[in-house]
Amino acid sequence: MLATILGSGMTSLDATIVNVALPRIGTTFGAGMQSLQWIVNAYALTLAGLLLISGSLGDRLGRRRIFQLGILWFALASAGCALAPTVGVLIAMRALQGVGGALLTPGSLAILQAVFARSDRSAAVGAWSGFGGIAAAIGPILGGAITQLGPWTWRLAFLINLPMAGLVLWVVRRHVPESRDTDAAGELDLAGAVLAALGLAGLTFALTAGPDTGWGALQIAVLAGGAAALVAFVVVEARQPHPMVPLSLFRARQFSAANLTTLLVYAALGGAFFLLPLQLQKVMRLSPLAAGSSLLPITVIMFLLSARMGRLAQTIGPRLPMSVGPLIAAAGLAWMGRIGADSSYAGAVLPPVLLFGLGLAFTVAPLTATALAAAPNHQAGLASAINNDVARTGSLLAVAVLPPLAGITQSAGDLSAALARGFPWAMVIAAVTCAAGGIVAAVGIRKDAPDPG
Numbered sequence: 001m002l003a004t005i006l007g008s009g010m011t012s013l014d015a016t017i018v019n020v021a022l023p024r025i026g027t028t029f030g031a032g033m034q035s036l037q038w039i040v041n042a043y044a045l046t047l048a049g050l051l052l053i054s055g056s057l058g059d060r061l062g063r064r065r066i067f068q069l070g071i072l073w074f075a076l077a078s079a080g081c082a083l084a085p086t087v088g089v090l091i092a093m094r095a096l097q098g099v100g101g102a103l104l105t106p107g108s109l110a111i112l113q114a115v116f117a118r119s120d121r122s123a124a125v126g127a128w129s130g131f132g133g134i135a136a137a138i139g140p141i142l143g144g145a146i147t148q149l150g151p152w153t154w155r156l157a158f159l160i161n162l163p164m165a166g167l168v169l170w171v172v173r174r175h176v177p178e179s180r181d182t183d184a185a186g187e188l189d190l191a192g193a194v195l196a197a198l199g200l201a202g203l204t205f206a207l208t209a210g211p212d213t214g215w216g217a218l219q220i221a222v223l224a225g226g227a228a229a230l231v232a233f234v235v236v237e238a239r240q241p242h243p244m245v246p247l248s249l250f251r252a253r254q255f256s257a258a259n260l261t262t263l264l265v266y267a268a269l270g271g272a273f274f275l276l277p278l279q280l281q282k283v284m285r286l287s288p289l290a291a292g293s294s295l296l297p298i299t300v301i302m303f304l305l306s307a308r309m310g311r312l313a314q315t316i317g318p319r320l321p322m323s324v325g326p327l328i329a330a331a332g333l334a335w336m337g338r339i340g341a342d343s344s345y346a347g348a349v350l351p352p353v354l355l356f357g358l359g360l361a362f363t364v365a366p367l368t369a370t371a372l373a374a375a376p377n378h379q380a381g382l383a384s385a386i387n388n389d390v391a392r393t394g395s396l397l398a399v400a401v402l403p404p405l406a407g408i409t410q411s412a413g414d415l416s417a418a419l420a421r422g423f424p425w426a427m428v429i430a431a432v433t434c435a436a437g438g439i440v441a442a443v444g445i446r447k448d449a450p451d452p453g
Contacts, residue, residue: 203400407422
C-alpha cells in the first residue's frame with residue numbers, strides 16, 4: 001500500500017504543482033494560452049496514448065518491473081523539465097514525463113488488485129484514493145510556496161520528484177511482490193497502441209490550435225486524421241487475435257457505464273482544475289501560495305471520506321454514490337463560476353470548493369473500484385489501464401476544448417480579461433458535463449455490482 005501510494009502520489013504532486021505554477025511559467029517564457037494548454041496536455045497526451053500498452057506490458061512482463069521503470073523514467077524527465085531553457089523544450093520534457101507516468105500508473109492499482117483479498121479491495125482502493133489525496137493536498141501549497149519565491153523557482157517543483165522517486169524505488173524493491181497475468185499470450189498490440197496515440201494526438205492538436213489559428217486546411221485535415229485513426233483503432237482491436245483492448249470487456253454494462261462516467265467526471269475535473277488556478281491568480285490577483293492553499297479543502301475532504309465511501313459502496317452498492325456524487329460536484333462547479341475580480345475567498349471560493357470536494361469524495365473510490373471489479377481478475381492491469389486512460393483522455397480533451405468553448409483563447413487578447421469574461425461559462429459547461437456523468441451512473445450501474453472473479 002505504501003509503495004503504490006507513493007508512486008501514484010508522485011504524479012499527483014507533480015500535476016497539482018504544475019497547475020498552480022502555470023502563471024509563473026507563462027511569465028518566465030512569455031507564453032500565451034495555447035502554450036499553457038500544451039504544458040498540461042503534452043503530459044496528458046503521452047500518458048493517455050501509452051497507458052493501454054503499459055497495462056499490457058505490466059500484465060506480461062511483471063507489474064512490479066514496469067512500475068519501477070516508470071518511476072525511474074518519470075524522475076529523469078522531471079530533471080529535464082527543471083532544466084528546460086525554452087517553453088518548447090519544457091513541453092517536450094513534459095511529454096517524456098507522460099511516458100513515465102504511463103508506465104507507473106496502471107501498475108499502481110493493478111498491484112493492489114493482485115495482492116489484496118477480494119473482500120478488501122474496495123476498501124484498499126478507497127484508502128489508496130484517500131492517502132493519495134495527501135500528495136494532491138500538499139501539491140498546490142508546495143507549488144505556490146515555491147513559485148512565490150521568484151520568477152524562476154518553479155523549476156524546483158520538478159526537482160523534488162528526484163528524492164521522492166528514490167524513496168519509492170527503495171520501498172518497491174524491498175516490499176512489493178511481483179505479479180503478472182499468466183494467461184497473457186501472443187504479441188503486443190503495437191498497431192493498436194500507435195493508432196490510439198495518433199488519434200488522440202490529432203484530436204488534441206486540432207482542438208487546441210484550431211480556435212486560435214483558425215480552422216484552415218491543416219487543422220481540419222489533422223482533426224479528420226485523428227478521428228480516422230481512432231475509428232481504425234476500434235476496427236483493429238475487433239480483428240486482433242490478442243488485442244490491447246478486448247472489446248468484449250465493454251459488452252459488460254457495468255464496465256462500459258463505469259468508464260463513460262469516468263470520462264465525463266474527469267473531463268469536468270480536468271478542465272476546471274486547469275482554469276481555476278489561472279482565474280484565482282490572474283483575475284482575483286491571489287498569490288501563488290494563496291491560490292494553491294485555496295484548493296486544500298478538496299483534498300482534505302477526499303482524504304477523510306474516500307476510504308469510507310469505498311466501504312459504503314461495498315455495502316450498499318455503487319450506484320447511489322456514483323449517481324449523487326457527480327451531481328453534488330456539478331453544483332460546486334456551477335457555483336465556482338461566480339468567482340471574479342471582486343470576490344472574497346470566504347464568500348465565493350470556499351463554499352463551492354467544499355461542495356465540489358464532497359461530490360468527488362462520493363464518486364472517486366466507488367467509481368474506480370467498480371471499473372476494476374467489472375473485469376476478470378486476471379485482467380486487473382488491463383482494466384486499471386483502461387479506466388485510467390479514459391480518465392486522462394477526458395481531462396486531455398477538456399483542457400483542449402473547454403477554454404475555446406468559453407472564449408478563452410490566444411486571440412481573445414489579454415489573458416486576464418479573457419478569463420474574466422469566459423470563466424463563468426467554462427464552469428457551466430464543466431458542471432453540465434459532470435452532471436451527465438451522474439445520470440449515466442444512475443442509468444447504467446447496477447446496485448449490487450457483483451465481483452465476476
